[in-house]
Amino acid sequence: MRKRPLIVLSTVAAATLLLAGCSGDAAPESTGTAAPSADASCLADLPSGAGSDAVAVEGSGAGATVSVPAGTEITEAQRSVVVEGDGDEVLPGDLVSLRYQLVDATTNEVLSTSERGPDGVLSALLSTQNPQQMVDPTQSTVFTVAAECLPIGSSVVLTLPAAQEGSHASILYVETIEQLPVIASGSEQEPADGAPAVELDDAGSPSITIPDGDAPAETEVVVLKQGEGAEVAPGDLVTVQYRGVKWSDGSEFDSSWGRDAVPAQFQTSGVVTGFRLALEGQKVGSQVLVTMPPKDGYGASEGNELQNESLVFVVDILATTPIEQAP
Known part of the structure; x- marks a missing residue:
């Protein structure tokens, strides 16, 4: 991403x-x-x-x-x-x-x-x-x-x-x-009706089950755990754990959990729109579930494995860093 x-x-x-x-x-x-x-x-x-x-x-x-x-x-x-x-x-x-x-x-x-x-x-x-x-x-x-x-x-x-x-x-x-914790530490929230189901193993690693039916036409963000830390601002450098699957077949295509559970780090301005929408405005310690249509993911990018795919991510927000742009 x-x-x-x-x-x-x-x-x-x-x-x-x-x-x-x-x-x-x-x-x-x-x-x-x-x-x-x-x-x-x-x-x-x-x-x-x-x-x-x-x-x-x-x-x-x-x-x-x-x-x-x-x-x-x-x-x-x-x-x-x-x-x-x-x-x-x-x-x-x-x-x-x-x-x-x-x-x-x-x-x-x-x-x-x-x-x-x-x-x-x-x-x-x-x-x-x-x-x-x-x-x-x-x-x-x-x-x-x-x-x-x-x-x-x-x-x-x-x-x-x-x-x-x-x-x-x-x-x-x-x-x-x-x-610091390397999984979301916030309080658990009630799951949203009709959203993909998320289960966590003992280490906090999520599994995602896609429900029957069509993917949402617009990006939807559900807070699974509510953190109490700093709020992620536009352009911040964030530290996260995440797992991403395709809505079409539930198959995983990317995950920090698959890399020895070492958190990932990137700027919110450097990811696809759906992922950015899942992060900005959320608080550190939160776990969010985001479902995004192709237009907020990789669209019709020819040759990309995620071409025309609706995507689902579970993201643990571990830290956020304000960035000052160099002159």
Whole structure:
């Protein structure tokens, strides 16, 4: 369902990131991003060094101040643990909340921060594509490298060398806060008459049974669980679990549950109309059922397996991230 690659770090107002190991690109018409199993090894497991050890952090939380002494040389990516937490270890596939600051290593100017988000918390899904990108502060990979394989409650500094000649090195400061649920946590609602039936297994994975009769002519959205979190706004970066089937025969064509139940992440403006309508205006923690006709799905796209198909999705909304467009 996803149509194009997503954002860079500099556009994040309050990010949501999925911790995962190296993975390939998603299929062009897939809703989510393919990811490895949750027991994958650390992406980088960076050592500390003179550069990262020199970074000073005073305070914690929203009041933390990060500074780099004049003359500090930052020529490679390094990670130093400021405080080691006492929670569970953050592993690939985990969904966590965190705070961060991205600081210019020459001027100590704060370039980007989660403090623009609700309560200063970045509901954090640390997703990655290529470990070679980790030195580039415009890639979400740096969050994975910073937070991976340390206990919840840890704070770290990650040095990021200048991405190109004439630019400055930077420092990413990250505090992990808590592990978040990877299924919808809202209160169950009464099912709608005539809608596809949804049953959940012990892990929360949904099965969908299509009723007899024709598919609706217009997109219909039913809330199966009502969440109490932040509302998904147009263009937000969302973190979801989902399963999609065809109305015509009930066969599955796409699912995050089929990829080791690792959540998917995409921007609401980068999916088909029916999926966008299912997300925008809903609250984090909700589970929604959406039935969409071809006009709000893939229409008559010649050669697409979903050509002229009415589609049904069950979607667990786990987190949402406001996006600031880069100038």
